[in-house]
Amino acid sequence: MRQLVELQLKSTSIKDITNGYPLILKEAIENSDLTIEEGSLLRLVDKNNGYVATGYYGIQNKGIGWVLTRKEKETIDLKFFVKKLGEAIRKRANYNESEDTTAFRVFNGEGDGIGGLTIDFFNGFYMASWYSEGIYSFRKDVYTALNEVVNTRGIYEKLRFNRNGQYVEQDDYVSGEKGEFPLIVKENGMNYAVDLNDGAMTGIFLDQRNVRKALRDKYSEGKTVLNTFSYTGAFSVAAALGGSIGTTSVDLAKRSLPKTIEQFAVNGIDYESQDIKVMNVFDYFSYAARHDLKFDVVVLDPPSFARTKKMTFSTAKDYPKLVKDALKITNDDGIIIASTNNASFNMKKFKTFIDKAFKETNTRYKILEEHQLPEDFAVPHNFPEFNYLKVVFIKVMKPGK
Numbered sequence: 001m002r003q004l005v006e007l008q009l010k011s012t013s014i015k016d017i018t019n020g021y022p023l024i025l026k027e028a029i030e031n032s033d034l035t036i037e038e039g040s041l042l043r044l045v046d047k048n049n050g051y052v053a054t055g056y057y058g059i060q061n062k063g064i065g066w067v068l069t070r071k072e073k074e075t076i077d078l079k080f081f082v083k084k085l086g087e088a089i090r091k092r093a094n095y096n097e098s099e100d101t102t103a104f105r106v107f108n109g110e111g112d113g114i115g116g117l118t119i120d121f122f123n124g125f126y127m128a129s130w131y132s133e134g135i136y137s138f139r140k141d142v143y144t145a146l147n148e149v150v151n152t153r154g155i156y157e158k159l160r161f162n163r164n165g166q167y168v169e170q171d172d173y174v175s176g177e178k179g180e181f182p183l184i185v186k187e188n189g190m191n192y193a194v195d196l197n198d199g200a201m202t203g204i205f206l207d208q209r210n211v212r213k214a215l216r217d218k219y220s221e222g223k224t225v226l227n228t229f230s231y232t233g234a235f236s237v238a239a240a241l242g243g244s245i246g247t248t249s250v251d252l253a254k255r256s257l258p259k260t261i262e263q264f265a266v267n268g269i270d271y272e273s274q275d276i277k278v279m280n281v282f283d284y285f286s287y288a289a290r291h292d293l294k295f296d297v298v299v300l301d302p303p304s305f306a307r308t309k310k311m312t313f314s315t316a317k318d319y320p321k322l323v324k325d326a327l328k329i330t331n332d333d334g335i336i337i338a339s340t341n342n343a344s345f346n347m348k349k350f351k352t353f354i355d356k357a358f359k360e361t362n363t364r365y366k367i368l369e370e371h372q373l374p375e376d377f378a379v380p381h382n383f384p385e386f387n388y389l390k391v392v393f394i395k396v397m398k399p400g401k
């Protein structure tokens with residue numbers, strides 16, 4: 001039987017929870033030193049034991065659980081999950097009907113009412129990502145609900161939490177048809193190869209869909225494009241399909257080479273006409289400067305933290321330096337596409353990093369576009385801090401203009 005634990009909210013936290021704040025922070029609880037089992041249901045109450053919300057207990061990097069409902073009579077059972085998944089899928093009807101795009105997020109955690117769980121659609125297959133042992137304890141009901149509300153070709157899953165403190169490499173297959181990988185999905189008419197059973201990542205970050213489209217449609221024709229931290233080269237593919245006269249993809253991971261070749265190949269692009277470098281981006285910046293290489297478009301999409309033998313990089317600290325490095329090898333009138341998925345700062349702060357880099361190099365700039373999460377990555381109303389993606393398209397102005 002699932003435990004039910006009553007937790008008293010601090011009076012200062014009640015309003016947020018009532019207004020839709022979905023995360024249960026340890027600091028929000030009066031009696032927070034209780035030992036609670038992962039997956040327990042939490043009855044959140046005020047100091048007079050008055051009902052505020054129901055949640056579940058699941059430790060993530062932030063918070064100790066998520067609110068599931070603010071209705072006292074609503075029970076957390078199969079019917080609840082059918083309702084939540086059904087609502088989420090109906091909201092995305094336009095994606096379901098698109099032939100041009102066959103990969104998108106079906107369920108986005110707290111934005112769809114269940115923090116700690118996301119579900120992505122890949123050409124008939126569904127992939128669930130579980131962010132705590134607590135939410136994973138609801139697995140059976142969630143999969144039953146999913147099969148009730150959609151026809152799944154097959155289901156895969158990723159465990160994004162450590163079991164007994166250890167990351168477990170597992171077979172991600174759950175049920176239905178077994179996929180043949182790479183599976184080809186479409187995104188605004190472009191092909192992408194994905195593998196749902198090959199470690200933590202799939203080959204494509206679906207949240208950058210609109211950025212890839214903008215790059216292809218408006219910034220690539222006749223341009224040279226440098227894609228740093230390129231992973232499987234998804235941005236390079238978009239640039240090549242948009243008419244770029246040459247893309248360069250740079251990533252440290254050895255696997256990025258075959259994976260990038262594959263992404264070009266499934267789009268009928270001769271990879272030999274494109275440059276793919278397996279190397280440290282910071283070494284590449286020096287290499288490019290030494291060889292007088294300059295680009296019309298530079299994409300910056302670093303991980304929030306990166307550690308190599310020689311250095312550590314943190315977006316929160318080092319982004320201005322990254323933009324400065326990029327500026328040295330960007331043509332006048334060129335474009336820098338600066339991206340980060342670091343949730344610890346917002347768009348306003350991100351823009352101050354960009355501004356700092358341009359000020360310190362006496363370079364003028366103009367912001368042409370801004371992107372955050374696309375529509376399918378739903379974010380709770382009134383709480384933009386859950387909208388972690390920030391992408392800014394910056395035009396580097398010619399000196400004296």
Ligand code: SAH
Nearest residue numbers: 229230231234251252253280281301303306
């Ligand atoms: N831009 C990619 C996603 C980047 S994921 C896309 O749109 O698909 C981050 C990537 O940065 C990983 O592939 C990782 O291997 C790479 N990486 C991390 N540190 C790096 C470094 N110092 N130099 C080059 N690549 C790095």
